[in-house]
Amino acid sequence: LEETAMANHSKTSRFSAALTVMALLALSSAHATNEIVWAGCAVTKKAFMAEIAAAYERKTGVKLKLEGGGATKGIRYVASKKVDAGGSCRHRLFVDGTPVGTELRTTMHQVAWDAIAVITHPEVGVTNITTANLRKVYNGVITNWKDLGGPDAPLVLVTREGKYSGVEQMFRVLMFGDQTYDYLARTVDASDSSSLEDYVEKTPYSLGVDGVSSARKSHVTILALDHIEPSKINIAAGRYPLFRPLYLVTGPNPTSAVSDLVAFTLSVEGQRIIAEQGTVNLEEGRALVEPWNNLKQRFGG
Numbered sequence: 001l002e003e004t005a006m007a008n009h010s011k012t013s014r015f016s017a018a019l020t021v022m023a024l025l026a027l028s029s030a031h032a033t034n035e036i037v038w039a040g041c042a043v044t045k046k047a048f049m050a051e052i053a054a055a056y057e058r059k060t061g062v063k064l065k066l067e068g069g070g071a072t073k074g075i076r077y078v079a080s081k082k083v084d085a086g087g088s089c090r091h092r093l094f095v096d097g098t099p100v101g102t103e104l105r106t107t108m109h110q111v112a113w114d115a116i117a118v119i120t121h122p123e124v125g126v127t128n129i130t131t132a133n134l135r136k137v138y139n140g141v142i143t144n145w146k147d148l149g150g151p152d153a154p155l156v157l158v159t160r161e162g163k164y165s166g167v168e169q170m171f172r173v174l175m176f177g178d179q180t181y182d183y184l185a186r187t188v189d190a191s192d193s194s195s196l197e198d199y200v201e202k203t204p205y206s207l208g209v210d211g212v213s214s215a216r217k218s219h220v221t222i223l224a225l226d227h228i229e230p231s232k233i234n235i236a237a238g239r240y241p242l243f244r245p246l247y248l249v250t251g252p253n254p255t256s257a258v259s260d261l262v263a264f265t266l267s268v269e270g271q272r273i274i275a276e277q278g279t280v281n282l283e284e285g286r287a288l289v290e291p292w293n294n295l296k297q298r299f300g301g
Contacts, residue, residue: 036257039067040074040087041166042193043114043211044246048277049087055273056264062257070192071166078249079105085258086249089114089166089211108247111265112274113285116171116242117212117230118223121204126150128224135175140185145205156206158199159187167193170244171209213279236284243288
């Protein structure tokens, strides 16, 4: 009898343990479906993702955990399933017409339009730069603000690390026609767009390029390019030349919550939220579709 009781107790213990494991798995699954981990470019994150996340959570109860890290992270972390969804301010990288590596295993959902803007420290006093002079700055020909109509002071050029961040890849394509172009100027490297913005805010006589959708939320001066300001109206109309798409990124088999997030961002409500943040939404930027499709041919897209 004692042996039978011990055996029954052992079976009961194993059954209880199994129920505990099942309950934990159920809780874990429920938690997973109630949270989306998003990573990607700081421009998209700062421009409108916080507002999209808050509205989506109110509507569905699903929380978005937003991480930065850049456009490359936003694409490749989704492809390798390290995060659920991503954000990118560049298209997938192409070499000879083929997407690079893991980036092939992603889907890019365009949700808005952005532009690359020239930003400076607020006290520089310059409000415009020509395209020709901007190239000279990045090629190390112009190194003093007096050559741009500013004070007699060395120009501090700050750039993103690497060539394939959303800003750096698109700026190289749009300004130099080559996504692998090597700048000839001496530069200070920033790890991401937020760090670049912080550096320009705090460093006298500094200059960099940044996504205007996030730059307008920073304490920097945004320059006109060839006397055309990167305003929402000018970007949407195609008058300002350095425009680019903003994307949400999903993997080949997104969860229903991720698919719903994309659908929400593309909905009337989601597009209204984007527009309210000062970013050009898809309807507002209809005039940019054809020139963008032509532009993509420069880098195989």
